[in-house]
Amino acid sequence: MKIVLAYSGGLDTSVLLSWIKENYGNAEMIAFCANIGQEDELTGLEKKARNTGASKIYIDDLQDEFARDFIYPMLRAGAIYEGQYFLGTSIARPLIAKRMVEIAQAEKADAIAHGATGKGNDQVRFELTAAALAPDLQIIAPWRDESYREQFPGRQAMIDYCAEKKIPVQASAKKPYSMDRNLLHISYEAGILEDPWYDSFDPKKNREYFTTLSVLPEDAPDKAEFVTLDFAKGDCVAVNGKKLSPLAVMKTLNKIGGKHGVGRVDMVENRFVGMKSRGVYETPGGSILQFAHRQIESLTMDREVMHLRDSLIPKYAELVYYGFWFAPERLALQALVEESQKNVTGTVRVKLYKGGIYVSGRKSEVSLYNPHIATMEADPTKAYNQSDATGFIRLNGLRLRVNSTVNGAKNLAKLR
Amino acid sequence: MKIVLAYSGGLDTSVLLSWIKENYGNAEMIAFCANIGQEDELTGLEKKARNTGASKIYIDDLQDEFARDFIYPMLRAGAIYEGQYFLGTSIARPLIAKRMVEIAQAEKADAIAHGATGKGNDQVRFELTAAALAPDLQIIAPWRDESYREQFPGRQAMIDYCAEKKIPVQASAKKPYSMDRNLLHISYEAGILEDPWYDSFDPKKNREYFTTLSVLPEDAPDKAEFVTLDFAKGDCVAVNGKKLSPLAVMKTLNKIGGKHGVGRVDMVENRFVGMKSRGVYETPGGSILQFAHRQIESLTMDREVMHLRDSLIPKYAELVYYGFWFAPERLALQALVEESQKNVTGTVRVKLYKGGIYVSGRKSEVSLYNPHIATMEADPTKAYNQSDATGFIRLNGLRLRVNSTVNGAKNLAKLR
Amino acid sequence: MKIVLAYSGGLDTSVLLSWIKENYGNAEMIAFCANIGQEDELTGLEKKARNTGASKIYIDDLQDEFARDFIYPMLRAGAIYEGQYFLGTSIARPLIAKRMVEIAQAEKADAIAHGATGKGNDQVRFELTAAALAPDLQIIAPWRDESYREQFPGRQAMIDYCAEKKIPVQASAKKPYSMDRNLLHISYEAGILEDPWYDSFDPKKNREYFTTLSVLPEDAPDKAEFVTLDFAKGDCVAVNGKKLSPLAVMKTLNKIGGKHGVGRVDMVENRFVGMKSRGVYETPGGSILQFAHRQIESLTMDREVMHLRDSLIPKYAELVYYGFWFAPERLALQALVEESQKNVTGTVRVKLYKGGIYVSGRKSEVSLYNPHIATMEADPTKAYNQSDATGFIRLNGLRLRVNSTVNGAKNLAKLR
Amino acid sequence: MKIVLAYSGGLDTSVLLSWIKENYGNAEMIAFCANIGQEDELTGLEKKARNTGASKIYIDDLQDEFARDFIYPMLRAGAIYEGQYFLGTSIARPLIAKRMVEIAQAEKADAIAHGATGKGNDQVRFELTAAALAPDLQIIAPWRDESYREQFPGRQAMIDYCAEKKIPVQASAKKPYSMDRNLLHISYEAGILEDPWYDSFDPKKNREYFTTLSVLPEDAPDKAEFVTLDFAKGDCVAVNGKKLSPLAVMKTLNKIGGKHGVGRVDMVENRFVGMKSRGVYETPGGSILQFAHRQIESLTMDREVMHLRDSLIPKYAELVYYGFWFAPERLALQALVEESQKNVTGTVRVKLYKGGIYVSGRKSEVSLYNPHIATMEADPTKAYNQSDATGFIRLNGLRLRVNSTVNGAKNLAKLR
Secondary structure: OEEEEEOOOOHHHHHHHHHHHHHOOOOEEEEEEEEOOOOOOOOOHHHHHHHHOEEEEEEEEOHHHHHHHHHHHHHHOOOOEOOOEOOOOOOHHHHHHHHHHHHHHHOOOOEEEOOOOOOOOHHHHHHHHHHHHOOOOEEEOHHHOHHHHHHOOOHHHHHHHHHHHOOOOOOOOOOOOEEEEOOOOEEEEOHHHHOOOOOOOOHHHHOOOOOOOOOOHHHOOOOOEEEEEEEEOOEEEEEOOEEOOHHHHHHHHHHHHHHOOOOEEEEEEEOOOOOEEEEEEEOHHHHHHHHHHHHHHHHHOOHHHHHHHHHHHHHHHHHHHHOOOOOHHHHHHHHHHHHHOOOOOEEEEEEEEOOEEEEEEEEOOOOOOOHHHHOOOOOOOOOOOOOHHHHHHHHHHHHHHHHHHHHOHHHHOOOO | OEEEEEOOOOHHHHHHHHHHHHHOOOOEEEEEEEEOOOOOOOOOHHHHHHHHOEEEEEEEEOHHHHHHHHHHHHHHOOOOEOOOEOOOOOOHHHHHHHHHHHHHHHOOOOEEEOOOOOOOOHHHHHHHHHHHHOOOOEEEOHHHOHHHHHHOOOHHHHHHHHHHHOOOOOOOOOOOOEEEEOOOOEEEEOHHHHOOOOOOOOHHHHOOOOOOOOOOHHHOOOOOEEEEEEEEOOEEEEEOOEEOOHHHHHHHHHHHHHHOOOOEEEEEEEOOOOOEEEEEEEOHHHHHHHHHHHHHHHHHOOHHHHHHHHHHHHHHHHHHHHOOOOOHHHHHHHHHHHHHOOOOOEEEEEEEEOOEEEEEEEEOOOOOOOHHHHOOOOOOOOOOOOOHHHHHHHHHHHHHHHHHHHHOHHHHOOOO | OEEEEEOOOOHHHHHHHHHHHHHOOOOEEEEEEEEOOOOOOOOOHHHHHHHHOEEEEEEEEOHHHHHHHHHHHHHHOOOOEOOOEOOOOOOHHHHHHHHHHHHHHHOOOOEEEOOOOOOOOHHHHHHHHHHHHOOOOEEEOHHHOHHHHHHOOOHHHHHHHHHHHOOOOOOOOOOOOEEEEOOOOEEEEOHHHHOOOOOOOOHHHHOOOOOOOOOOHHHOOOOOEEEEEEEEOOEEEEEOOEEOOHHHHHHHHHHHHHHOOOOEEEEEEEOOOOOEEEEEEEOHHHHHHHHHHHHHHHHHOOHHHHHHHHHHHHHHHHHHHHOOOOOHHHHHHHHHHHHHOOOOOEEEEEEEEOOEEEEEEEEOOOOOOOHHHHOOOOOOOOOOOOOHHHHHHHHHHHHHHHHHHHHOHHHHOOOO | OEEEEEOOOOHHHHHHHHHHHHHOOOOEEEEEEEEOOOOOOOOOHHHHHHHHOEEEEEEEEOHHHHHHHHHHHHHHOOOOEOOOEOOOOOOHHHHHHHHHHHHHHHOOOOEEEOOOOOOOOHHHHHHHHHHHHOOOOEEEOHHHOHHHHHHOOOHHHHHHHHHHHOOOOOOOOOOOOEEEEOOOOEEEEOHHHHOOOOOOOOHHHHOOOOOOOOOOHHHOOOOOEEEEEEEEOOEEEEEOOEEOOHHHHHHHHHHHHHHOOOOEEEEEEEOOOOOEEEEEEEOHHHHHHHHHHHHHHHHHOOHHHHHHHHHHHHHHHHHHHHOOOOOHHHHHHHHHHHHHOOOOOEEEEEEEEOOEEEEEEEEOOOOOOOHHHHOOOOOOOOOOOOOHHHHHHHHHHHHHHHHHHHHOHHHHOOOO
16 A cells, blocks of 8 residues: 655654554555745655655645645635634645645555644645545545544653654654644644633733744834735735745745734634634734735725625635635636736735734726715816716615605614 | 704805705704714804704714614624725714604604715715605705805805805814714825825824824834723623723723724725725724624634624625615614624623734633633543544535546646 | 434334344333324324334324424525425424424433434434534434444345334335425435436326326316415415415415426435435425515515525525524524515415416515506606616716726626 | 617607707717517618618627627526526617627717616616726717606607608507517516506416417417427537527527427516516526526536525626626626536436426436435445444534533524
């Protein structure tokens, strides 16, 4: 049997590599490590994998693809989950799984394996991607295997296992939470965060905990910084006047945004598997892009397109969060999104200050905002005749007048 | 003929009072001034109205009703227009119009009159409310009358008219924008704001312009302030442990929020009459309530109720913005909202700092967040069996596997 | 251990009763049979249950409750699944499960058991209801137990088992499909229907198969029949002028509708568990009520309420189909539905002819249709001024004109 | 001044041609008559137009374009307005207006004129199309001009006017309703139909009135007829095995459907201008296509795509009905629709009998229905493991169990 395993070289996936090999009839193990901007040390990873039992390792830099084909389309949709979460982990999983499937197909492997927990969203995202892209590929998820959970009730059992199997792992200090990082964000959950009353923004307690990509607002500079973003068809294509690839945009904005402490989110969210959980996220660059994208849309997007699209954001975000990236309904919504973005082109200037993002200007060659029409002063173009409003209001009110005449205004009394 | 006029005692409505009286056959004019928290000077208003030609004036304090029956139901719905606007002006208009209609009915008046422009949303909100509540009442809107616009092409013509008619008006300094204030917010538009590239957050230019209810972030205290809000069935019922009426909640939070510069919005928005316009808003208390309400919902609201409700917020907000408050479709949505709020009860703690609102904790007796279920540690209650996830994922992926088998994975290639 | 079993006295549930008792440590078995209009023979059922091993049997006539609290609220919502299915089986399951839970609680039972297959929707509907109403109650579903499936690979194994255990079962002739009947409908699936090209409307082949509640259109009388239905707040309260309870309405309309062959549906549908399946349904009374309800709504319901409600029907129907009847999101939608129905009152006359339902008139005291307004003749009431349409159209077209001016009309070229 | 007029040669538009010419300074009038399948006599039309005062006439056969670029995309969307109306008139207006705009641009005309009433939807559909495609073109709509309405209070005044002006019109018998016909349907409204209790299906009264394209069900043949339709990517491309263009499909199905009396609709509908109105429609071919399209979708379309699309049909249909065909939000929805149709390919067989359309089979090379998965018999492919359903249900029920534990099941009591 040949198995491709999502592997990082850390304690968890090292144990997995060895355990799966052992428990699946001395399977041939192919390790796979995607670089999606998590900034892990990758030197020596190949050697480590081989010493742990892998026959081969793929280390692929997917950062460009991640920014261009995953983060950017999602940003065009303006997707935010439950009004707060920028979907940083959710959007990375389908890419990793897609690449695993490609490797499995190239290597004629029988299965792919991952170390995601049976309580989380990631297992679903991985496996739905596999279902969509390689319906016959087998999935191995040891954490859903009761015997595995019994063998490894805690961290120490894993350390002991590695010692016994001579698996080279570095004992890193245990953090009082778990985390996941990529180009778009870093997330924290579990441990001390399990109490939803715990204050993750408290500088006294958390300055060293939740500040990987960004400072706390209190620690941001006292002087605001301005950033100019150019958009073309819904995508940010330049920062401060400099043309950049999607990947370079992300890196640039992460740095600037992190310095000013923007994009920090602390929330209780609803997992696809049915429970609520609590998460803390740093998304400095992504939050700037979301904010600026809304600004340029406000200038260039038709009202009805915006209202329609806005009503579909919760669905789109739900699909991404649940793991239905490679699902036909996400593609159907994406088609609508793409059509909505074709004139979303122009420039936005934002101010970053002490954790906040503020707009300081937007402009566009294809702006639909026409001050001649909007002005309260006399309009030389006469594009708008105020007398037209009478008929507009009369006909919009017609059904209300009829309803009131027939059913009485009492009919409209407040509910509560 | 008897006419009820929305009247403030300022230049605009003073001219209107006199002009309508004159142009509608020496009509009997009844002035009406609602106190909805605009903090205008009301002393001497009765005398001024009589001297301008009114036979009677109603000065009604509607602040309690405004907070309880308009702002609060809208906050329960989580309504935000086009992702940014807290609907401060929109929600006030139906109340003013409703009270005008009541006065007109009590006084057996033939018409109601207002001074809203023919380009704006307010005319629609006033008149749709009248259509719903008093379908036969006549509406007089002089600004939509071409002869009126020709007679008063600018401010000076109005001042001259008042001088000629001996109408007592106080010459206030002309501001380079127009504004509207109430308990929920103050709005600014037109004038210097017509350029969407103009930076309304610039402390150098705007410290004296757009800081009626709140300071600029840069001017906020260097020390964060914490506020605790208690919610019951979706409503904030206490601040910092003190039980308060909706009106008192609004006043308290406006003060605290304004001090820290929160709730400032600068946006380009789509008016119901078809044009884009640019507005700047200060909504200190409202923005805190919106933020905190989302937090307590995240802990106590069912996932599917939230996702459904979120998909309907754009529609609800559109209805409020367009003026369809007293419309059956708003009531239908409100019924759904009320049902959604019945367990939204608990406490939220927020931190206000330099223009930002951050959560520092939430808790509830009816929290649906269960750390025993969510935890990555062993769960003594065994409420969640990780093995269940296998079947869950398998069946959720079934249609994806079938689709992929039949149509091929290429079918799911990216669009762009 | 004490277990409540959904029991009909047929082969399947007789085997289940005995098998569960045996396999759960000689558990105390309480049989439960709901009369929801399936018209099964219930005489002798108690004796049969006791002889099969039950300690007690509940036989409850739930028809009134079914019509009033389940079918009627769903009809008020206008729910149809995937544009075709009247949800006859879906809406019965939550009621049966609710009653089972009540019995389990009254009897202090440990579990409830059912004989639904592991491939269908019914298992989900039963168990989600139990989850909502009695979260701690255990569920026993032997068909999802591999050992059970292996023990009973087919009908003969069950007959042999009964013989061996001396379980009194009557050998009914095997039908080439399976079916489920209640007050609202009868459904057929599987067997010969597995081929979606098979013609279930073919009189030559199917006259004896799919005609339990209704004749085939070809077999309906040559003379049309008219039926008058009175509605109050969305509910049919009288048929042909005679006041009737919801249950009596259903029975009356089933008879008349069945005679004329209306309400027959043959479709391929999507199950919640992820597969497509093919079903044939007879819903004579329900289809008349759906049709007539839409007619009376067309006269009395506000346009915007209707359009909003229509956009939510797919979601509501999905919830009923999937089994989320006792879920907070269904209740939230129901609240909206109830608000929408408060003026849906009046009379509809329909014609039934050879499988078709046609409207032959509708009228209402609270009709919102005003022929004076709609007429092309002169309108004495002058409720509508045609000149108003100019402004109405101008402002509705404003954003289109601006968009076209800025982006060009080419922008609107067809997609395909 | 040069004006393009929508012209048919009938009484109404003959009067218009002459009146506009006279009232717009002896304007140069260009008549335009589109053949969209209304089956009017077009011989002699040019001469008639010139004799009435036109300098030129365009008679354009737009039937192919109508079928291919308007009817077919709308059918792909499955659009039905208010659950009943197949949008036959609505979808024709944008095409006529588009062609008028093209002629106006080619002729460098200043305005386009139409004879639609100020109470209807057609004026809106014409003018919104013009707004989108030629924002600066002037619109002339005499029926909204009070002086015109006063000059022509009734039919006789028009006949007298024609006599006086020597306009050649043929005195056709006045019908007790008005009507509009094209390739997709014929509509009837006004006159005797203004009473919503009037029975348009009554053979005694209406056999000669509402039977232009189809017979009454009672008059249909006693023998059913079967029709086979092949679909490719959502479009019907062949009937009874014969490849046909969209236009030929429409003509073929109109004939067959009309013979069997299918597609007759009698409804009260909500106009965009705010009133309810009553209409009777014959749409024989269109109703067959709608029905068959849903059948082939049921076999080939993913469940989630279908549910999403279904929730958007009311919006799409509203846009078509209101006249927003050439609006960016319709294009955004169309993009979603196109994506949804890419695998909607296969064959449907329907039976037409006495006014009814029944499915008698559907099949597809890309069917997503897999009888091996759905079957209750043993599945050799083992694509579905019944044990998986346990976890699926458990996790879907998790939030219900938590909610019930925290808030109690009473929380879920029925509303009414």
